[in-house]
Structure formats: structure tokens, C-alpha cells
Amino acid sequence: MRYALHAEWTKLRTLASTCWLLLAAVALTVAVSAAVAAATSCPAGHCAEDPARISLTGIYLGQAVVAVMAVMVISAEYGTGMIRLTLAAMPGRISVLAAKAAILAGLVLVTGAVAVTTSLLAGRLILPGRGIGPARGYPALSVADGPVLRAATGSVLYLALIALLSLGAAAALREAAAAIGIVLGLLYLFPVIAAMVGSPDLARHLQQIGPMTAGLAIQATTSLSSLPISPWAGLGVTAAWAAGALLLGGLVFRLRDA
């Protein structure tokens, strides 16, 4: 297993695209978060804005880049035929997939931590100027604050879970474009469809089972009672999706010729 991990780390580390994608994930997350924070305004000082959630809006876009990277970890090998070499060298397919998952999760956790802390820092600097700050009775954003810490660590874990979900989908589908289409569909379709169905109960139910809508409940620090699902339970839903995708991916990967 140590060799498998080492091999996967070498493969991932020596790809130029890995570095660019990780940089893009951080840059997009921080840029969108900062832009949304700058676009928010609360002139009356009487609004229900959630400072942590606003500061972490960039995750909505950043997760797409993380998903692309995760899909490419396995689909790129199919595209180039590298997968046959990999499986000839390491015939234990489940350990290949496990090694890929471990390396990917580690890399995304580090990247996510950078993206999330930078986003929160940007929010801490920008939001007081937009009417959401200590002057108006909102506490300054700080990870020493319990709910903010939950939002921050939860967002990092969320990104890692999305990476694992994407890896599982790619292992099952092989084709990169199809895998990314399915993953982005799973992420974005639930909230979009929930917004369009007429019945509030149905919408709430859709938000409870969607991997993104449930998982990002972890970002809430205010008015928790109005969430469709409680923060950690929501992250659990995302984890279940990731586990299901990995299980399916592992099964298909194990049973099919490369």
C-alpha cells in the first residue's frame, strides 16, 4: 500500500495540470467569495445575512474545479492508456483506487484549507465596510468562534468529499466528460430543481438529499432552524454520496477490463 501511495503521489505531483487546477480552485473560490462579499450590503444594519456563509460562497464554483481534478486522476489514465500500465504494476485494483482516493483527499484537504481560510480572511476584511461588522453588532469573522470554525472545517471536508464523489463517478464511467457532467449534475441540479418545484415540502426534501444542498448546510452560522437539514447531518449526506460513488466505482473498476 505504501508503494501504491507513493506511485499515485508521483503521478499526481508530476502532472503540470494538477498544480494549475489546485491554484485555479483556490483562486476561483477566493475571488467569488470576495466578489459576493463586496456585492453584499446591509445599510440598515437589520438584515439576516450570514457573514460566514457569504464569505464562503466561492465554494459553489471552486468545487467544480476540484471535481475536474478528481475526475482526471482516473479518467486521464484511461485517456492515455496509462491505466493498463498502472494495473500491470499493481494488480490489486481496490488498493490502486484506495491509494488514489487517499492522495486526492489529502491534496484537496490542504488546498481546501488554503481556499477557505483565505476566503474567510477576505470576508473579514470586506464585510465590515459593507455594513456587516463589529460596528453593527456582528462579531468579526474568526475561526476561534465555534460556528465559524464548524463552517470552515466543514467546507474543507465538503471539498474532500466532493473530490471522492467525483473519483468514484470517474472510476465507474471512465470517460472524463461524462463523469464531470454527472458530478456537476448531482451537485447543481438539486437546488435548481428544488427552486422550480411548486411545493415547499418537496423543495425541502430535495435539498435534504442533494449532495451540495445538504453538505453546504455546514456553512450556516446563523438561523440554523431554517436550514433544510442540520449542519453535520448535511455533511453526512454528502459523505454518503461520496461513499456510494466510491463503492460503485470500486465495484465497476474491479469487475471490468481496463
Added chain:
Amino acid sequence: MTASMLKPSLPGATAAHDSFTNLLRAEWTKFRTVRGWGIAVVIATLLTILLGVWTGAKSHNECPTGPCHWVLPTGPGGEAVTDTFYFVHRPLTRGGSITAEVTSLSGVIETDLTPQGPASTEPAVVPWSKAGLIITASGRPGSAYAAVMVTGSHGAAMQWNYTGDAAGLPGRVSAASPRWLRLVRAGDVITGYDSADGARWAKIGTVTLPGLASTVQAGLFVTSPPGSVTTSSGITGGSGSGDPTDATAVFTRVSLRSGRPGAAWTGTTVSGGGNSPFEAGSEHGYRRADGSLIVTGTGDIAPDVTDGTPIDGSLAGMFIGLIAMVVIGALFVTAEYRRGLIRVTLAASPRRGRVLAAKAIVLGAVTFAAGLAGAAGAILIGTPLLRANGNTIYPVTMLTEVRVIAGTAALVAVAAIFALGLGVILRHGAAAVTVVITAIIVPYLLAAAFPVLPAGAADWLLRVTPAAGFAIKQTIPQYPQVAASYTPSQGYFPLEPWAGFAVLCGYAAVALALAAYLLNRRDA
């Protein structure tokens, strides 16, 4: 080697138009022989329809006695309207007029609307409280009308047939600055005037109400829509429709010329549409005091934008089709790059721009057909199910319904062509799919579906990003004379339907042009 040996073996391949036909046939063969794509197109179309059916079957609009089945009156233009007001009227013949001076417009709003406790009221006039003169074709809700009025905070105005609105004198009415109003009827033509002093009159507008009966009802009306006001204790009526209000106006020097002799003023509550609670407590009706008529009423005479479901209520599944077609659009070219087939394609047909055009046409035709089947199925099956479950669907014209269905199909096709263009530019399927999906769906998600953005930023995103194309499915226009929450999350887009769709087409055209340029410049 003779010349005959060099002749192309395909009959007609030398003729220019025939060779493009062959190119189209080649691309169509490539498309239909990839089994996965065909299956994906069929599954996505079926899912679009099934989600429409599911939405229709699961969206119940329950009233205490079962499914609601509200009936919204429709105006002369066919749109759903609210037609609720207090009307003090007399008959009016073909050539006549009605004049009155309004000296006061006041109102109350219900501030604590709780199911248990008694509601309290406080004085407030909402911006679109209306009091004035009206000539209606009949007493039935939804009938044609013309009216001049003073409003809570939009000055004097002339309005007709629910959607027409022309501004008159600005400013609020009071005893110190009263407003004189006059409606003159000449056959089917009605002209509205206003004046600050009853001596110098200014014309606000002229409308024709075709087929007006020779004797119609004319008189005074007062109405006041639910609203929200800022009070000392914060903002009341934060919810979409607002709190009930009513308004009271004082009319003096009321004169009706050319009425039927001997007819007296009659008070009627006209009530049509508007299922939100209206009554704010005070007695509705009219009374006389010191030669003036004091009228109290509630409701609105305006298009209804709160009580129904738009025709695209069962179209949520279009997003599934959209994502599937974007994936296929990107793969249609990136799979050729990955397999090396692109070199064979370009060797067989060296004019690369034509290859791209043929690909775009085949892809566009297939995705449009699939989108059409999905959208038509979802709407034609889902809408009757929604109705059966008590939901009121806003009436739209056949043309609008066709626009929504064909527009959705076109949206899906253009998005697929956008992905094709990006596929050539990036030569990487996953990258092209990610860029197109995030560019189309993420702005829509942040601005409309799961609104985290303030209204200004949301509007901006839906103007400049490819997500502007979703405007094609908006059917209920935004009315300046109706106060409502016109946000993207309520289905109101900042651009007109075709303008928004043109933005998406612009993105696809730029991508395709750049793709054609790069395809010619780069080695395959």
C-alpha cells in the same frame, strides 16, 4: 494513371453542395453510431418529461376544503388579473363625463396578522392604493375599463384594461393640494384628465374600449393592495404578498353628466381574483358627509402576479437535458481528438470550417429535437397534472406557450453548440463541459435558484453571463404598476426573453468563431 482513376468514387462528390450534404451525412453517421450518446439523449429526454410529470403530480395546492382550484379572472388582454374594489356607481350613456375632486386618501394596514390573536392596525397608505373615477364595460371581474386615479405615492395616473398605465400630476393628495379628476366618454373612446384646481385641465391619456355598451356603469372607486410599510417597530409585511390594507378617499363636487335621469348612486363590492387576505378591518362602503362622498375599499385592479404558477412550473427537468446535451456536445468533437479520428475527418474533408459547420448543424438539430420532445412532454403532461392538484396556471397565449417550449429546446441546442465550440478550443472534454455548465448553471443557481446574491448583483449576473438565456422561459412580465418582488428567484429576469436568449447565442457564436479560427490555425 489516367484521369478516370482519379475520379472520386462517391457519385456527386465533386459538386460543392453535394459534398456538404455528404459531410452532414458523415457527421450524422458518427453521431448515431455511438451507442452511448443515443442512449444518453433518450434517457435525458425521458427524465425531463418524468420530472415534469412528477412535479405536476406532487405539487398540491391545498386549501382547508381540498385542492384550491382558484379561478383568476382574465382581463381583455388574456392575462390573469385581480379585480377587487369598492365601486359607487351610476349609469352613463354614450356621450357623457364624470368629474370629482379628491381631497384626501388615507388608509390602514394590518400589522400583526396572527392566526390566533386579534390583528392590530395602524394608519398607512401603500404606494399603489388607488382612489378615483372608473368606467367599466360590465360589473363582472375582468371586464374592460378605463380609470383616472390618485395613488398612495405614484401621483395621479390613468389606467385601463389592467396593463395600461399613464402618469398624470405627481405628488400626494391632501386637503391643501387636492386633485381634480375627469373621465370623458365619447362612444368607445374614453379620455382621462387631471387638474390641481378644477380650472386648468391636463389630458393624461385616451383609450378605446371596443364594443362598449351604450349604457355602462361609471363612478368612484377605492382599492388598496396588500403591502408592507416601514414603521417604528420595523418593517411589516416582509413576506411576498404583504399585509392586508384598505384605503379611504374623500370625494367632493362629484358630477356625472349625461347619466340616466333619476338614477342614484349605488355601492357595490367588486370581488374577483386576489386570493391573499385583503380585509384590514374597517367597514367597506361609502357614506355622505357635508356634500362629499367618503369611500373605503380594498383590493387591486391590476394584473395578478402572486396567485398562480407560470406555465414553466413543470419544466424543472430541462436542466437534466441541458447537462446531458452539453456533455454530448463537447464529446462530439473531443472524442475525435482523443481517438485520433479528427485526423481522418480532416484528411477526408480538408476544409475545416465546413467540418465544424456540419458538426454544429447535426448537433444542433439532434439536441433541438430532443429538447423539443422533453419540453413539450413536460409542459403538456405536467401542466394538466398541476391544475388537477389545485394549482392555478397563469393563462398564456398559444404563441407564448410555443415560445417557452421551442425556446427551451433552442436553449438546450445552443448550449450544446457552445460546448462543441469550447471542445474544439480546449480539445479536452471535461474542461469544456465544466466551463459550459458552470457558466450557464452557476450564475442561475447563485442569482435565482438558491439566492445568495443581493438583487443588484443577481441582475447583473443574469445580464452578462450565458445564464441570461433562461429568460426565454419567462412568461409573466414585470408590471411597473404592481408592487411585487420582481427578483430572478420569483422567475423575473432582467432581460427580455429574446434579448436574454441572444446573450447565450452570442457566447456560442463567439466560441464557434474562435473554434473555426483555431481549427484552421492548429495542427490536429
